Structure formats: structure tokens, C-alpha cells
Amino acid sequence: MVKIRPLGDRVVVEPIEDDEMTFAGGQLVLPDTAKEKPQQGKVLAVGPDIEVKDDDGNIIGMQAGDIVIYAKYGGTQFKTREGQKLLILREDDILGVLED
Amino acid sequence: MVKIRPLGDRVVVEPIEDDEMTFAGGQLVLPDTAKEKPQQGKVLAVGPDIEVKDDDGNIIGMQAGDIVIYAKYGGTQFKTREGQKLLILREDDILGVLED
Amino acid sequence: MVKIRPLGDRVVVEPIEDDEMTFAGGQLVLPDTAKEKPQQGKVLAVGPDIEVKDDDGNIIGMQAGDIVIYAKYGGTQFKTREGQKLLILREDDILGVLED
Amino acid sequence: MVKIRPLGDRVVVEPIEDDEMTFAGGQLVLPDTAKEKPQQGKVLAVGPDIEVKDDDGNIIGMQAGDIVIYAKYGGTQFKTREGQKLLILREDDILGVLED
Amino acid sequence: MVKIRPLGDRVVVEPIEDDEMTFAGGQLVLPDTAKEKPQQGKVLAVGPDIEVKDDDGNIIGMQAGDIVIYAKYGGTQFKTREGQKLLILREDDILGVLED
Amino acid sequence: MVKIRPLGDRVVVEPIEDDEMTFAGGQLVLPDTAKEKPQQGKVLAVGPDIEVKDDDGNIIGMQAGDIVIYAKYGGTQFKTREGQKLLILREDDILGVLED
Amino acid sequence: MVKIRPLGDRVVVEPIEDDEMTFAGGQLVLPDTAKEKPQQGKVLAVGPDIEVKDDDGNIIGMQAGDIVIYAKYGGTQFKTREGQKLLILREDDILGVLED
Numbered sequence: 001m002v003k004i005r006p007l008g009d010r011v012v013v014e015p016i017e018d019d020e021m022t023f024a025g026g027q028l029v030l031p032d033t034a035k036e037k038p039q040q041g042k043v044l045a046v047g048p049d050i051e052v053k054d055d056d057g058n059i060i061g062m063q064a065g066d067i068v069i070y071a072k073y074g075g076t077q078f079k080t081r082e083g084q085k086l087l088i089l090r091e092d093d094i095l096g097v098l099e100d
Numbered sequence: 101m102v103k104i105r106p107l108g109d110r111v112v113v114e115p116i117e118d119d120e121m122t123f124a125g126g127q128l129v130l131p132d133t134a135k136e137k138p139q140q141g142k143v144l145a146v147g148p149d150i151e152v153k154d155d156d157g158n159i160i161g162m163q164a165g166d167i168v169i170y171a172k173y174g175g176t177q178f179k180t181r182e183g184q185k186l187l188i189l190r191e192d193d194i195l196g197v198l199e200d
Numbered sequence: 201m202v203k204i205r206p207l208g209d210r211v212v213v214e215p216i217e218d219d220e221m222t223f224a225g226g227q228l229v230l231p232d233t234a235k236e237k238p239q240q241g242k243v244l245a246v247g248p249d250i251e252v253k254d255d256d257g258n259i260i261g262m263q264a265g266d267i268v269i270y271a272k273y274g275g276t277q278f279k280t281r282e283g284q285k286l287l288i289l290r291e292d293d294i295l296g297v298l299e300d
Numbered sequence: 301m302v303k304i305r306p307l308g309d310r311v312v313v314e315p316i317e318d319d320e321m322t323f324a325g326g327q328l329v330l331p332d333t334a335k336e337k338p339q340q341g342k343v344l345a346v347g348p349d350i351e352v353k354d355d356d357g358n359i360i361g362m363q364a365g366d367i368v369i370y371a372k373y374g375g376t377q378f379k380t381r382e383g384q385k386l387l388i389l390r391e392d393d394i395l396g397v398l399e400d
Numbered sequence: 401m402v403k404i405r406p407l408g409d410r411v412v413v414e415p416i417e418d419d420e421m422t423f424a425g426g427q428l429v430l431p432d433t434a435k436e437k438p439q440q441g442k443v444l445a446v447g448p449d450i451e452v453k454d455d456d457g458n459i460i461g462m463q464a465g466d467i468v469i470y471a472k473y474g475g476t477q478f479k480t481r482e483g484q485k486l487l488i489l490r491e492d493d494i495l496g497v498l499e500d
Numbered sequence: 501m502v503k504i505r506p507l508g509d510r511v512v513v514e515p516i517e518d519d520e521m522t523f524a525g526g527q528l529v530l531p532d533t534a535k536e537k538p539q540q541g542k543v544l545a546v547g548p549d550i551e552v553k554d555d556d557g558n559i560i561g562m563q564a565g566d567i568v569i570y571a572k573y574g575g576t577q578f579k580t581r582e583g584q585k586l587l588i589l590r591e592d593d594i595l596g597v598l599e600d
Numbered sequence: 601m602v603k604i605r606p607l608g609d610r611v612v613v614e615p616i617e618d619d620e621m622t623f624a625g626g627q628l629v630l631p632d633t634a635k636e637k638p639q640q641g642k643v644l645a646v647g648p649d650i651e652v653k654d655d656d657g658n659i660i661g662m663q664a665g666d667i668v669i670y671a672k673y674g675g676t677q678f679k680t681r682e683g684q685k686l687l688i689l690r691e692d693d694i695l696g697v698l699e700d
Contacts, residue, residue, distance in 0.1 A: 006496045007497065012496065047496075048458070088469070094107055096147075097105045100103070161207065192208070195204075196206045196210060199204070261348075295310060298304060299305050338588075358548070395507065396507055396512065406696045407691075448660035488695045569604065
């Protein structure tokens with residue numbers, strides 16, 4: 001399987017299909033008037049410039065395994081021969097992390 | 101319920117509908133000539149880059165629970181399956197905090 | 201009454217109507233050829249990033265109560281239910297302070 | 301008389317009419333092919349961010365009383381009730397100081 | 401053979417043809433809806449501003465021999481008389497490194 | 501005679517007419533395909549932000565008396581009553597110094 | 601002969617004609633699909649802001665005598681009376697140095 005090590009502040013995300021967005025007891029629904037459609041995905045790898053914890057050990061960033069929200073606009077997408085869809089985003093394209 | 105941990109300088113806000121803007125004894129009304137319509141909302145969570153207090157302990161920023169004014173333009177909006185509307189804004193999109 | 205605590209480098213200003221600009225013995229009149237119409241207003245509150253004095257105690261910035269000149273362009277305006285017009289500007293939009 | 305205390309890197313200038321530009325034994329004349337018409341004016345006040353002298357006491361900037369050249373483009377102009385024309389410019393709009 | 405020493409943050413890459421992208425057990429396939437087509441190539445040389453390891457010796461960047469993914473857009477391409485295609489990219493154009 | 505003290509990183513230059521560009525044994529001729537026509541001029545004064553020498557005393561910048569090349573585009577030009585043409589440029593508009 | 605001392609991060613380059621690009625055993629050929637045509641030239645002089653070696657003495661930049669590749673776009677070109685073509689570029693316009 002192809003594995004990608006992201007550079008700098010980039011993040012490799014596996015997008016979650018719309019009909020699968022039912023985790024954590026909630027589903028994000030987009031209103032018709034939205035200007036920028038938010039998407040969800042699972043973080044597979046984060047680049048070396050991304051800080052997960054601050055100096056006191058508090059979680060401030062994202063890490064592999066997190067479910068994140070990102071704006072649809074932006075990023076480079078492709079899929080592997082096995083059919084896995086992947087997306088490379090910058091840290092700044094990630095809006096937040098979904099928590100239970 | 102979906103809970104979002106905002107990243108960086110982002111803020112999760114729950115918009116307040118126009119006909120509910122009667123808190124604190126005042127209501128903000130938009131003149132017809134306004135170029136940029138201000139909105140109000142309740143802060144649900146703030147990202148790790150947002151400072152609430154300065155070194156002397158004075159409140160200088162916003163925190164969860166604050167009612168804030170923000171420009172309508174900008175931000176990413178969506179709603180949860182339970183129908184809760186949410187908006188993710190950057191700190192710089194927030195103009196001020198309403199106080200009693 | 202609604203009170204707004206401005207964030208960052210923002211300033212809450214109450215605009216002064218044109219026919220009231222007679223304070224301090226002078227009135228600012230705009231020539232027809234002006235590209236950018238200057239306005240006057242009273243500062244109600246300044247954000248935490250705005251410095252009023254330098255290290256030697258000299259007044260270098262603005263503070264609540266000052267009458268300031270600002271460019272008409274820019275800022276977010278609205279009014280309270282009581283009819284008070286308010287304007288939220290950035291520090292950089294303020295050109296100067298009127299003095300007696 | 302209205303007196304303006306400029307903020308930041310701003311300068312209050314009183315423009316000199318074209319037919320008055322005869323000071324210091326010279327007159328600046330604009331060639332027809334000029335893209336950007338230079339203007340002259342007298343500095344009335346400078347903002348707190350403007351340095352007049354360097355650490356060794358050498359004059360490096362402008363101060364009240366100086367006759368300066370500035371590009372016509374830019375700045376905010378208005379006049380007082382007494383008819384005095386004023387212009388608020390940024391330090392960077394001032395090209396140079398005329399000397400005898 | 402021509403050898404190029406890249407300056408600053410530039411990288412010399414030899415593009416990999418589409419029908420050769422079968423290394424590491426996977427092949428990247430571009431979906432029809434992709435806005436920005438990712439490409440693969442082999443790093444031949446990296447400029448002096450590119451850090452391969454951090455202070456603890458961890459691999460954080462790319463080095464000669466790495467297979468990288470980059471956006472098709474950007475970069476300067478040419479080929480040598482021997483027919484070797486070369487591409488000079490900036491570090492920021494490289495999205496990630498493919499690993500086994 | 502009008503003398504101008506340039507501010508910041510500005511330079512006062514007296515342009516050299518095309519038919520006078522014969523100094524130093526060479527003449528710069530512009531090819532027809534040139535996108536940006538280079539001009540020559542004599543430096544009359546440099547602003548306080550311009551460094552002429554580095555810490556070791558090596559000449560790294562320009563000074564009054566130097567003949568410089570600059571791009572025609574940019575700068576503010578005017579002439580004195582005596583007919584002297586002057587040009588105020590920024591340091592960054594000066595491409596190089598002609599030497600014997 | 602005219603000699604130019606480049607300022608700041610500028611480089612004086614003598615372009616190499618297309619039919620002369622046969623040095624070092626290789627010739628760069630431009631594919632038809634190239635968006636940005638690379639050119640070659642000989643460095644005649646480099647400005648004072650350009651670092652040739654790092655603190656350990658390693659060659660990291662360019663110096664007089666180097667053959668460099670640069671994008672055709674950008675720079676100011678002219679020729680001397682003797683017919684020598686010269687080009688003044690910024691360091692950032694130089695993509696790499698050709699080596700044997």
C-alpha cells in the first residue's frame with residue numbers, strides 16, 4: 001500500500017463519504033445557504049511542522065486517527081490503485097477536530 | 101452530540117437568530133446603508149491560539165459563553181443532525197464582546 | 201444599554217452627525233474634490249492592543265472620550281434599539297485625534 | 301482653531317498652492333509626461349511613530365515646520381471652517397524635505 | 401551529463417511517467433473531478449535551504465533519491481540533450497514523500 | 501537652488517539624457533525586445549535608510565556622485581525653475597552602479 | 601568597457617545564445633509544452649546580499665563565472681556599445697547552477 005509522508009505543514013486525510021458521517025452521535029448537515037461546504041475526514045499522517053501538544057502537554061493540534069472538519073475548497077486529491085481516496089491539505093485548511 | 105475542538109485561532113460560534121437579539125437590554129438594528137451586516141452569536145469553544153487574559157490577568161479576549169459580534173461575511177457554517185447551527189470563524193472575524 | 205468590549209486593535213466609535221461638527225471652535229468641511237471623505241466620532245472604547253501612552257507616559261494613542269477623525273470607508277456600523285449609532289473600526293482606520 | 305494630533309505614522313500637512321511654490325529660490329515644475337504629480341506642503345504635526353533623529357542626533361526624518369514633497373495620490377484632505385486646507389498623509393507618502 | 405545544483409529552496413526532480421507509477425505496490429490514480437493533478441518524480445538534488453533532518457536526527461524533509469508527489473502546476477521544466485526530462489520546483493510545491 | 505533631502509530609502513537622481521550616455525567608455529543600448537527600459541542617472545542624495553558600507557567598510561550601496569542604472573518605470577519626476585530635472589526613486593528601483 | 605556593480609540581491613548575467621548551449625557535455629532543450637522557458641547565462645557579478653558560502657565554507661550560492669539557469673520572464677536587459685548583452689536579475693530568478 002502506498003504510504004505518504006507529508007512535508008511541512010501538510011496533512012494526509014482520508015475523506016469520509018457523506019452517508020457515513022454519523023459518528024459520535026451526530027451528523028453534520030449543510031444548509032442550502034452555505035458558502036463553503038465543510039467536509040469530514042480521518043487524519044492518516046501529519047507533517048513535521050504540525051504541533052500536537054503545547055509545552056505543558058495539552059493537546060492543541062491534530063494527530064493521526066483524528067476526525068477533522070475541513071473546507072471542501074483547497075487541497076490535492078487522488079486515489080491509490082486499491083481505490084483508497086486520499087487528500088493532502090495544509091494545516092490551515094483544517095477547521096477543527098470532532099470529539100465525543 | 102457533536103463537539104468540535106477548534107484549531108489555531110478559530111472559534112466555534114452558535115449564531116443567535118435576529119428575533120432573539122434582545123439580551124442585555126438592547127437590540128442591535130442594522131441601518132439600511134450598512135455595507136457589512138454584523139451578527140451576534142454565542143461562543144461555544146475557542147482555539148488554543150486565542151488569549152483570554154493578559155499577563156496581569158485582565159480579560160483581553162473572548163471565551164466560551166461570551167456573546168460576540170461578528171461580520172456576516174466569512175466563516176464556515178453547518179448544522180448538526182439535532183438541528184443546532186454552528187459557525188467556525190477566525191478570531192479576527194470577531195469584532196467585540198457584548199457586556200451587561 | 202448594550203456595551204461592547206472591542207477585541208484586538210478595534211475601536212468603538214459613536215459617529216458625529218455633520219451638522220454637529222462644530223466643537224473646538226472649528227468645523228471640518230469637505231472639498232468637492234476629496235477622494236476619501238473624513239468623518240468625526242467620539243471614542244467609546246478601545247481594544248486591548250491599542251497603546252494610549254508610551255513608556256515615558258506621553259500620550260501617543262487614543263482613548264475613550266477622544267474625538268477622532270476616520271475615513272468613511274471601512275468599519276462595521278449598526279445601531280442599538282435605543283437608536284444609538286455605533287461603529288467598530290480598526291485602529292489603523294483612525295487618522296487623528298482632534299484637540300482644543 | 302481645530303488642531304489635529306496625528307496617530308501612528310501619519311503627518312498633518314498644509315498644502316502649498318502651485319503659485320506659491322517659490323520658496324528657497326526654486327520652483328518645482330511638473331513636466332507633461334509625469335505619471336505622478338509631486339506636491340509641496342508644510343508639516344503641521346507628525347505622529348508618534350515618526351523618528352526625527354537617529355541615535356546619534358542626526359536629522360533623518362521630518363518635523364513640524366518642514367516643507368515636504370509628497371505624491372498627489374493618497375491621503376485624506378479636508379478644510380476647517382476658517383478655510384484652512386489640511387491633508388493627513390502617511391510617512392511613506394512623503395518623498396523628501398526641501399532645504400535651503 | 402548536465403548536473404544542476406539547485407539554489408535556495410529549490411529541488412531538481414525527474415518526473416515519473418504515468419505508466420511507470422507502479423512502485424511501492426500502489427499506483428496513484430487521479431479522479432476526474434480533481435482540480436489539481438498530482439504528479440510523481442524522483443528527487444535528484446535539493447537546494448541548501450532544505451532541511452532533511454531536525455535537531456534530533458529525525459527525517460523531516462526530502463533528499464536525493466526520494467520519490468515525491470507534487471502539484472502539476474508550477475515549476476520550470478526542460479530536458480537535456482540526452483533526453484532526460486528535468487523539473488526545478490520549490491520546496492513548497494512538494495506535497496509529500498512516498499514510502500514503502 | 502532647491503535641494504531635496506530624501507526620506508527613508510529614497511534616492512534623488514538627476515537623469516542622464518540618452519545622447520549623453522557615453523561615459524566610462526561604453527554606452528548602454530536598448531534592444532527592441534526589452535520589456536523594461538533601463539535608464540541612467542547621477543545620484544544627488546540618498547536617504548538615511550540606505551547603507552553605503554557594510555561593517556567591514558566595504559562599499560555595498562550607492563552614494564552621491566554615483567552613476568546608477570534604474571528601471572524607467574516607477575519614481576516621481578519633476579524639474580526645478582532652473583530647468584534641472586530630478587527624480588525621486590526608492591533604493592529598490594536602482595539596479596546597479598556603473599563603474600570605470 | 602562598462603562594468604556594473606549590482607546592488608542588493610541582484611546579479612549581472614551575460615545570456616548564452618541558444619546555439620551555444622553545448623557546454624558541460626549537455627544541452628538543455630525546451631519541450632513544446634513548457635510554460636516558462638529556462639535560459640542559461642554566465643554570472644558576471646553578484647550583489648552584496650548574495651551569500652556564496654555558508655558558515656562552514658560550503659558553496660551554497662552563485663558567484664562570478666558560474667553558468668546559471670534562470671526563467672526567461674523577469675529581469676532588465678540592455679547591451680553595451682560594444683554589443684555585449686547584459687541582464688540584471690534578482691537572486692530569486694536564478695533557478696540553479698550548472699556543474700560539470
